Structures are given as structure tokens and as C-alpha cells.
Amino acid sequence: MQYEQMKKILDALENPVDKLEMLMDFGRQLETVPDGAVCTEITGCSSHVEICQYKNKFFGRADSGIVRGIVAVLLAMIENKNIQDIKQMDLMGEFSALNLNLGASRLSGLNSMIRFLQNL
Numbered sequence: 001m002q003y004e005q006m007k008k009i010l011d012a013l014e015n016p017v018d019k020l021e022m023l024m025d026f027g028r029q030l031e032t033v034p035d036g037a038v039c040t041e042i043t044g045c046s047s048h049v050e051i052c053q054y055k056n057k058f059f060g061r062a063d064s065g066i067v068r069g070i071v072a073v074l075l076a077m078i079e080n081k082n083i084q085d086i087k088q089m090d091l092m093g094e095f096s097a098l099n100l101n102l103g104a105s106r107l108s109g110l111n112s113m114i115r116f117l118q119n120l
Contacts, residue, residue, distance in 0.1 A: 002076060002079070003076035010022060016101040019101070020100065020101065023069030023073070023100060024066055026069045026073060027062070027066070027072050028065075030061065030072050030075075032059075033052045033059040033060075033061055036054060037053060039052035040116065044112030045108070046108075046109060049062045049071060049109065057079075058075050060075055066102075067109060070095075070102075074095070077094060077095075078117060086118065087120070089118075
């Protein structure tokens with residue numbers, strides 16, 4: 001699913017619980033990491049998170065439903081972008097605009113994922 005579609009769906013939801021449930025739905029739609037992808041474990045996350053690259057495409061996986069959703073949204077934000085474009089994006093600002101109620105540990109993990117992407 002494209003990021004603009006995700007954003008539109010989340011913007012239409014007012015209830016914070018509904019937003020988190022939708023975030024988990026996005027995570028269930030993550031593509032499987034292909035064989036041969038280079039994966040990096042993201043440190044600073046309370047969940048096990050990996051961001052992987054295969055050719056010019058990014059993939060991800062996480063062991064928590066909400067975190068898998070966060071990964072799905074981040075990957076949708078950077079889809080079809082080159083590394084230079086990713087480094088210049090305000091990923092945290094864009095993610096914050098989604099108005100998701102994430103706890104402190106998830107926000108710390110999100111910061112770690114963004115830091116990894118912007119230091120590719």
C-alpha cells in the first residue's frame with residue numbers, strides 16, 4: 001500500500017485505538033523479505049526489528065504487531081526514493097503528523113529506525 005493511502009486512512013480515523021489497530025493491519029501487509037536481502041538489526045528498539053535491502057527496495061520485519069505497522073509506514077514513506085532523497089526527508093515530522101499514540105519505547109524505536117534510514 002502506498003503511503004498516501006495509509007495517511008488518508010489514518011487521517012479518517014478519530015479514535016486512537018482504531019488508529020493503532022489500522023497500524024497493525026498495515027504491518028500484516030508487509031512484504032516478505034526476499035532471500036539474499038541484506039538485513040540490519042535496528043538497535044534501540046524494544047522489539048526485534050530489521051530493515052533489509054534487496055537491490056533498490058527496502059523490506060522490514062518486527063516481532064511486534066504495532067512495530068511491524070510502524071515499519072510498514074516508514075517503508076511506504078521511502079518507497080521509490082533514492083538514498084539521497086531519504087536523507088533529506090523529514091521522516092519524524094511526517095510520522096508525527098499521523099497523530100498516533102505511541103508509547104515512549106516505541107517512539108525511541110521509531111527514532112532508531114529513522115536514524116538508520118537517514119544514515120544509509
